[in-house]
Amino acid sequence: MSQTIFEKIWNARVVKKISEELDVLYIDKHFIHEVTSPQAFNGLENKNLNLFRPAQTIATVDHNIPTKKQHLPIQDPLSKLQVSTLENNCAKHEVKYYGIGDQHNGIVHVIGPELGLTQPGITIVCGDSHTSTHGAFGCIAFGIGATQIQQVFAAQCVIMSRPKTLGIEVKGIINSKVTAKDLILHIIKKVGVNGGAGYFIEFFGEGITHLSMEERMTICNMSIEMGARGGLVGPDETTYQYLEDKPTLPKGKAFEKLKEKWTALNSDKNAVFDKKITIHAEYVEPMITYGTSPDQSIRINDIITKKNKETDALKYMNFKVGESLIDKKINYVFIGSCTNGRIEDLRLVAKIIKGKRKAKSVKMWIVPGSQIVSKQAANEGLVEIFKSFGAEFRSPGCSACLAMNDDKIPMGALCISTSNRNYEGRQGKGARTILASPATAAVAAIHGTIKDPRQYL
Ligand SMILES: CC(C)[C@H](C(=O)O)[C@@H](O)C(=O)O
């Protein structure tokens, strides 16, 4: 029978069926960070258990860490405690730990792919919703809660109900002046924040295969903002080229063998999805959000139109129906996060701002997703460009994406951000967030107001 890639990977990992709905699913890789792992380690110890397969767990610190002066002891007591707790737990349980300042440290969803830990055909979990990012490589990757983290620690398995499959076909390709971030914001608007609930998405079609691995990661990263369990893209030559030189993967003939195995995993021609949606990429324009949910977005030149239940969101954002966001004054620009904090994002920003000066009224933070991204940006001369523009180039971390560290947007300030969530208070108490692509954010930094980025591309 024809199968989707999701079904092939999932079926091969079912250790036991508990009931019609529930499976015990084998997990190949488990990523952990400082926010959601402490409770699970505690639970494990209370039950007098050890990690079943510690070599399959990889740890990094990203959410709480400062992005300034990372070589100094952490000042904030709670962040300091969370980081040292993870460090101690990893030492005790022999888990590979990429601590602050380590050459491989970074946001968990950025380092997995760049270290070659994220691979096609496997199952990956992490106590973090944006684990969906890894699906760009053709694997089943999803976020789990504290109880499930304990299950993985103790048994290398999770108890899960099998999601239904949602195929999102992207026909045509995005215009060269439009980015993958615009495409996913467009898709989320169309599907809605709950439209993916109960499903695991496969993105396919010319509009997806045409994208680079980093662009595919941006797409899969935000697949959960539609309520889906996760999203994936079947592996192809672009995937293999990205993985080829990664240290953790075999080379030569052994790699060729893997490629064959991975290619065979792709959805069969006649595979049936439980639900299917078609998107036409050529109509996608630069998108920006005006509300407090990632689906509350408009094309950059449109006006805000009235929809039900959005009154509170507009009130919080201090925007009105009938208003355009073009020329709206912004106070902060945040370039970073696991959505858009990789090298291609930084290159795009650098290309736009090169030789220009930032608007005086704006503060701009550029936070690379990892140490590797940071080094690469320095080697390519991007950091110089950022500094002469007047932006602050910080050390890696989640930073203002959710402001668990000191990188908070002040009360009432308007921030244009390349991250994935614009919830009330997400970037700081009372902070207002506009989600956009790195291009739109970079152009806003030049003017201090929102502009159509296409004139710069
Ligand atoms: C802190 C963590 C649990 C959370 C998540 O699950 O996604 C965070 O990464 C986020 O982006 O909101």
Ligand code: SF4
């Ligand atoms: S960068 Fe943002 S979205 Fe990504 S893991 Fe960190 S807090 Fe979550």
